[in-house]
Amino acid sequence: MKARLGGYAGWQLRDFVFERAAAITIVGALFVWMVHENLNEGSARLIAAGGREALAFGARVIAQHLGFVWFLGGLIAVHGISANDRTTGRFRFLFAKPVSVLRYYAQAFALHGAGFMICNAICLAALTRLVPISGPTMKDALIVLVTSYVLVGGIGFLFSAIWRFDWLASVATFGAVLYLAAEFPGAAWLQLLPPFWKISQQIELIRTVDPVEGKTLIAVAAYGVACFLLGLIILKRRPLAT
């Protein structure tokens, strides 16, 4: 018999909801709560007046929100995505079934991405109840979130295929890259490193109500996709049992 991997997607999504969605939503909701608590009379007057100033204020808030959630949310969404099954021995029953290891984890990656976006959409929707956010700003924010998931998720997926402490590797890489990007701005070799700082640059564009750069985001996403594909190749070649 052939596995009904599509039918198993519901279970993978359920696992995401029970194990990761709450944490991602809490991170976002925490920021929404902070915004709610810190809206002073001046901000309220600005929002009430409406117009360009109010939308600029909303853009600044959403940029702060993105800065708060994009890396942490992506990390929560993918950490241990394949490594957990190996380290707990759960792979044994899963992959004794007629299941392609690659398809199983690729499907999980896609579903976790969808879950990540839904959690963030809920938080952004809550944010729109507090501050005015223009359609283009919201669209750009969603594009940046998708791209950030592809980058952080792709790198996390790669590390998870290699090592059980993938979250540690992701955090260390993130810190090291941001440090190097700050210390050596414009260095040619930076282009080889995960372009985390480019996500920050795009968030800065949202803050200043400028349109995000499509080409930059495509390049960032391409880096994430390359890491994801490399992760699949490693999963194909590496032994599941150690």
Next chain:
Amino acid sequence: MIRFENVGRTYSPLGGTPVRAVAGMTFTIASGEVFGIAGPNGAGKSTMISMLLGFLAPSEGRLTIDNQRPREFVESEGIGYLSELVGIKPSWRVNEAMVRFATLAGIPSAAMATRVSELLALLGLEEHAKKRIKELSKGTLQRVGLAQALLDDTVRVIVFDEPTHGLDPLWTQSFRALVPPLRRPNRAIVIASHNLDELERLADRVAIVDRGELVRIVEMRGAVSESAVTRYRIAFRGDEGALREAFPGATLVGSDEAEVSVTGLVELNRGLAALIARGVLISSATPSYSTLEEQFRQAVRSDA
């Protein structure tokens, strides 16, 4: 169906000394056969099973199932597999775990509920169906592992790794009753176990492995070997001298029991006939060790 051709596996830890877990394994397992693997701890049984499921690739030689690499075979057809350590997420409920595994096994939705119920009933899991995996005793968890291994009745390969590990005597017996009906002309069943009695009852042949090497394969059908030295315990009433004449080298074990070494059934029966002819009454003659135990003791080096 399953072919090991000079299969070896060496683990090379980073910065450590390479460890040869399995070396030079050559044998085949035919469709329709129940094949046992016996060996002491660290003999390489788990590595062999991991290679058979494609979880590990051999570092030497070639291992195929139906002329395909194991991983290719598993991904196209699946294998009914019970691992020694049952790795199921602790938060899953028993019936949920079964439905998940049934989905992955490709059981059609329409047949799934019936199949899951059948197996829960077969393995006495109905009362545990709504419990979480973490709430189960070791034996019950083992039965869940067994149930998921049997979900797809069309699989051509079944692998049980220490199947009665943690089971109470009643369920151990039930397992033994469960295996014969699993036989199919197109199916190979592999059982790795420490329990030689179990293998002797269930397997057609048993590979004895020690320190990563195949030491011998014992045929369990027509089991009493005609050439191997076997020890028997004879309970008798009569002349001790007659016993020593019939079986030189016999050792007395208590007042009316002796242990004798013979090469095959012919020698045993000749000795017994001589005893009876001298008026000695024989109440029993039983192997001191089972055939497999005897072979295992001979095959596995004493310092293992």
